[in-house]
Amino acid sequence: MGRTLVEKILGQPVDTIVEPEIDLLMGHDGTASLIVDRFEQGGYQVSYPDRVLIVFDHFAPPATVERANIQNKLLRFAERHKLPYHLYRGICHQLLAEDARVVPGRIVIGADSHTVMAGALGAFATGVGSTDFLKALTTGKLWLRVPHSIKVQIRGTLPPYLHGKDIMLALARELGDDGACYRCIEFSDETETGIPMDSRLTITNMSVDLGAKAGIFVPDACTEGFVRAKGGEYLALAPDADAAYERTVVLDVTSLEPLVALPHGFDQIVRARDLAHIKVSQVFIGSCTGGRLEDIAAAAKILGGAQVYPGVKAIVIPASTEVAQHSIQEGYIQTLLAAGAIVTNSSCGPCAAIDKGILGDEEVCIATSSRNFQGRMGSLGSSVLVSSSLTAAASAVYGRICDPREVLG
């Protein structure tokens, strides 16, 4: 019997319990901070400090005294144990994507659910809680059950008004919010046009929001180009032709339309053009799911020469400093500011109701992030709709949900 991609990376057939060496372990100020005292009081040692990355992105910079204290505690911890860290350089998952060590075949564990995003580069990447992070920090390993796989073959021609977000919302409509629970989603890009890496990252990022343990793109020329450009080591890796899949889904994107997930979950995913009656009070373009160069470029294209609708709060947050710098070089930031949006520093921002951009009662926000749970961005009385950055930016122009084709023509 042939092997799937995840069986090859983890080295064992499905359902086997394995305890692989971790190539890169990530924790951030909202998760790694929880284990500092337990680590010190337990008299532990870090097994491989150079395989650890601590990221300060959730409280970046802190808005309360308590969060400043939590962050300082983790910062001192990282310094004391010589753990490499990034302070205010961007969102942990984007920094992993930009990290030259995250390449096909590697095992990446992160104390954050969206760690699965690194699977776009052909790595096995999954999220854990703080205690698992502590165990991984001290042993360099983590126990895992090798997951069954769902194969998703993406075909057709990707139109310019669609992003990876639309593809993933289409898959969410097909599988449901737990349709990939405990599974690995193995994506293969079989489109004519190719799916750009930024969109692939959005797709694997949201695989956890369908319950998946991992979402991995079969490495190809796009992966190789991206990996080599960041100075990483490329490894050609492919599933066997006779590998066993629990299910195969073929998604043709040619006639797909821009999609929106209605509040407060993924049970209602509908066409943007059917929602023109829904007014928005805020537009958020950012997060680990939707704050990459592709997203900032899309926002600038749509808002270029236009104005944000009166009374609408438009917040743009580049996912990393690198994304922000490229956005400045390309003139996108200038365009967005001229259109009346604000651009804040790279961080998780309001995505989990942590930082600036929190929603008040009865507010309606269209966001490029991945989660629209009740109260996700603030008040339990607010609503979040999830879409691509193209749809979100078009909605900023009209002050209501807007299919980007209305603006792009």
Add this chain to the structure above:
Amino acid sequence: MRTYTGVAISLGDSVNSDVLHPTSYFSLNANVVKDGLFRGLSVPRDLVTSDAIITAGRNFGCGSSREVVVQSMKLHGFRVVVSESFARIFYRNCVNLGIVPVECPGANRSETGDRLAVNPVEGWLRNETQGWELRFEPIDPRIIDLVREAQGDDAGRFG
């Protein structure tokens, strides 16, 4: 592993970590973390005691990996959570903090306030108020070992 008895707090499908424990209660202060449990839901506060047994639908605990969600359950003295299925990080967090996650199809038939008894090793859930019993696949012995190890470590403590 013994039989656990208690009072049901019945929750629905895909109840996520943000409503179980809103991020405004994220803290290293145990009192704040404890107080945050169920603050995004309408759960009668008088039932939030060490006697409580959550019974939920599918995909329980989906969303964020924030371990404070399970810490808050631990701080209230919860010992077992019964659900039709779990989101995987939440499941691991329960195991790692010594709370027994029981997968039991049909568990969601319980209503808040029902008297329950559950034995994870023998594989049965009894609803004494409604008068029915469900069988489920007994919990994997390897998971039991990890839960016991965590209970021994008192891994849910703060410090």
